[in-house]
Amino acid sequence: MSPLAQDQLRRMHAYWRAANYLTVGQIYLRDNPLLEEPLSAAHVKQRLLGHWGTTAGLNFIYVHLNRVIREFDLNMIYVIGPGHGGPGIVAHTYLEGSYTEIYPHIERNREGMRQLFRQFSWPYGIPSHVAPETPGSIHEGGELGYSLSHAYGAAFDNPDLVVACVVGDGEAETGPVATGWHSNKFLNPVRDGAVLPILHLNGYKIANPTVLARIPEKELLQLLRGYGYDPIVVAGDDPKPMHRAFAAALDRAVRRIRRVQRAARQAPASAASRPRWPMIVLRSPKGWTGPKELDGNPVEGTWRAHQVPLPHPERPEQLQMLEQWLRSYRPEELFDGEGHFREEFAALAPTGQRRMGANPHANGGSLLKPLVMPDMRRYAIPQTGHGTVKAEATRALGQWLREVMALNLQHANFRLFGPDETASNRLDAVYETSAKTWLDPTLDSDTNLSPDGRVMEVLSEHQCEGWLEGYLLTGRHGLFNCYEAFIHIIDSMFNQHAKWLKVTRQVPWRAPIASLNYLLSSLVWHQDHNGFSHQDPGFIDHVANKKSEVVRIYLPPDANCLLSVTDHCLRSRQYINLIVAGKQPEWQWLDIEEAVIHCTAGAGIWEWAGTGDDDPELVMACAGDAPTVETLAAVMLLREYVPDLRLRVVNVVDLLALEPPDRHPHGMDDDEFDRLFTRDKPIIFAYHGYPGLLHKLTYRRHNHDNLHVRGYREEGTTTTPFDMMVLNNLDRFQLALDAILRVPRLASQHETARQRYWSDIARHRLYVSENGVDLPDIRHWRWQPANAGASDADA
Structure with a gap:
């Protein structure tokens, strides 16, 4: 039995008409918001952007959610999967007053309505989809697929929150939504809130029918029950019976949610189990209440209603159709002569923070509490040296x-x-x-x-x-x-x-x-x-x-x-x-205090690893844990090959510190960059990722021409860790060779260095191929300070 009394149904239907009117107005109008004079081309935007097809259905749902929020005193937010229904959500937040509270220049009168219409999909106005600018939103409408995951994420640890989540039937074809249905397996009715999925089937996406709208209803319900839901179907196109049916479905769903939560919260913790949550399937025409046909082709109930059903209102016949469409909502019954929403209808909306456009959960930063943080120093790795x-x-x-x-x-x-x-x-x-x-x-x-x-x-x-x-x-x-x-x-x-x-x-x-x-x-x-x-x-x-x-x-x-x-x-x-x-x-390099200083700076000279010279001949830089090991191993090789080489080791933790400060807030100024990397000495940079990024970050630096980056070259296979380095020329032998080839005074050693490199690589490859593991001097390598004598491998 429908919970709607006749007068309540009348007022809710009027509220829906008002939201639809404001939706169409946003898409089409730049002036004459109350149709106080005959519509002319001058009142219509020259560039039409926006999506009508899904919006009347979203408006219908919003009106009904307003009712159950008041009826059951619900703490509810609204996640809109069909995000291009944005003008409808803007319309509703305007009608409930939350929009004007946030944007006072959009007053709830004639001029405010004109501004509301004009700003939509207008340069420096608001987007056509649900966006950060939209009150009550946590879900960007720019890409389909994530509404259910966002809704359940919002409900976790929010025991009093109900998230009404509309999944469009186009969105329902995406992979993320197919997985998102399984979120109900992770929702604990004791400590979490609830999600009420509403699968909105209007039959079409941009240009094609949708899968879930066309499969037999028995198959659809089997699918949804298989996901673990208790689906309630509401279908039709006649507003009056649809209002009554949807109101009854919502009441049933809300009562079911409350029964589930009450039973779970009263039961012993050991009895916790997964309930079968309710959901609603709403079948309504695409472009509901819009133009029925255009140029002999059907519009309402087809893909042609998806975006702008009347694409050329500059043509007299379409301008006339647009005016008829707008007047079909009877705006004079909904708004008074000054453009105020009539109180008998406005009173249907929730008040205060119960309005979905004003719910603080949709502006989560206002509820954010700092984490209680343990002292990380208690979990540091003790160091007796680098x-x-x-x-x-x-x-x-x-x-x-x-x-x-x-x-x-x-x-x-x-x-x-x-x-x-x-x-x-x-x-x-x-x-x-x-x-x-x-x-x-x-x-x-x-x-x-x-x-x-x-x-x-x-x-x-x-x-x-x-x-x-x-x-x-x-x-x-x-x-x-x-x-x-x-x-x-x-x-x-x-x-x-x-x-x-x-x-x-x-x-x-x-x-x-x-x-x-x-x-x-x-x-x-x-x-x-x-x-x-x-x-x-x-x-x-x-x-x-x-x-x-x-x-x-x-x-x-x-x-x-x-x-x-x-x-x-x-x-x-x-x-x-x-x-x-x-x-x-x-290998671990820094004690915790050194680590804090180093990470705070973002990059620094490791004096203990280099030769400590203020005027190095070479900078060996690294970013990433494995490249750091290879850099330090190369430093040890260079000590052996060129004992008098003056080199500096720079480690980078905060990668974007390499950019100039006008490109990134963490960026080093040129003086600091030059202090670390010099203005004119070669830099051999061992980097975790693709080398091109480092060149992009540093191309404006003084010493960029001397920067030589080794990183991942898209060479990989099932092999040993060190062989991965060799395949990508990021190994210690390659880094040591690069260093010798780029220090001008070492030109006489180039040929010897190349031969040594190829000999080391041949030795490595033969050993790996025969033994399936890296060479002993690679596996057992460890850092030796310059004054510590030979490495373990040589001892």
Whole structure:
């Protein structure tokens, strides 16, 4: 039975008409907002941008969500998968008043409405899709696929929040949404909020029918039930019965959510299990209430309604159709003579922070609480000298993250995300504080699974990224660990979040959120058993392309630097921090105090590694843990080959410090760059990633012509770690040869150096081929200070 009384239905239908009117007005009009005179071409924008097809359905849903928010006193936000329905969401926030509160110049009167229409898809106005400028939004409408993941990320650790998430039927064809449906397996009804998915099937995407709209309904419902949902179907095109049916469906869904949560929260913790959550399938025509046909072709209910149904309103017949369309909503009944939304309709909206455009969870920075941070120094690797201890950098970090998680359990504002790689990346100490979230049955052989777990693992980089973004955007903290080669899977999601952060820096009412932190491990140089498919450091380049005020890139050379960098990143706001650090046992270079100083500077001279001269003949630079080892090994070889060579070792942790300060806030000024790298001496730079990026970052520097970068050359296979270096000419033998070839006074040694290099490479390749492991003097190499005599290999 419908919960709507006749008068309530009348007023809700009027509210829907008002939202549709404002939507069409935004797409088409620049003047005459109340149609107080006959529509003319002068009132219409010359350049029409926007999407009508999905918007009437989104407006319909919003009106009904307003009702259940008031009826059930819900704390609710709205995630819009079909993001190009942006004009509808703007219309609703305008009608409820939240838009004007944020943008006072858009008043709720005739002139404000004119401004509202004119700014839409207008130069220096607002975008056509749901965007950071849109009140109540946490989901950018620029790319489809991530609405469900964002919605569930928002609901984690928000026990009183309901996230209404509209999944468009075009979006429902994307891979991330196919995985996103499984998020219900990770939602704990005791401690988390709820997500109400609304699959909006209007039949078409840009130019084609959609899969889920065309398959038989029995098959569709089997699919959704197989995902673990209890679907409720509402279908039709006649507004009055649709209003009644959708109201009944929403009431049923909300009551089901409350029953699930009440039962779970009253039951013993040991009884926790995964419930079957409700969802709604809404079938409505594409372009609902818009033009029925144009030039003899159907429009409403077809793909032709997707964007601008009347594309040429400068033509008299289409201008007349546009006016008829706008007047069909009877704006004179909805707005008074001054353009105010009539109170009998306006009173239907929630008030205060219950309005979805004013809900603080959609402006998560306003709710953000700082993490309680343990002292990283307690987890540092003790040092008795440089390069005297081997350790797994990420294992040390995992022990510190265990304490981060422990100290923040009661605040429920930190989670660790990863695609089944947390243990592989040596972060498994976190399980000592919190297991992995798991609500389905477990076997005796299972380990570290619990409904209360705070480590989020699912084998989908898309899902992990989307969950984390939703978690951050609603005011919490987190870290995403991933294999380096496969983080590329979320390149587009990273793009959208970076754009969101860039825009929100210019949106004053958006409070800063916690930074999105990536830890990439299982690196290119130690993928010897996985081979070429797992060897790709290119995400660094992808990140470096973004705006400098948004991105940071760190390559800590050892565990203590990794601790220092991660501590900084978890405290930061409004950035994307990329940390690249290995998990294999490797030599440790700096004690914790040295590491803090070094990471704070971003780059520095390692006096202990060079010859200590103020006027070196050569600079040996490095960025990344494996390149640092090869650089220092090359330094030891050069001591043997050219004992009187004056050289300097520079290590770079903060990669973007190499840029000038007018290109990046962390950039060194020219004086500091010249102090480190000199103005005129050769630089041999061993770099973790693709060499071209370093040239891009430093092309304006005085000494760029003397910069020679060795890095990844897209050469890989299943081989030993050192052979990966050899394949890419990043090995110690190559670096030592490069040094001799570029110091002018050593010209007489060039031929000897080349022969020695080829002899060393031949020796290496023969040994690797016969034994399957690296040479003993490679495997057992360790750093020896200049005054310590011969290396272990020579002793």
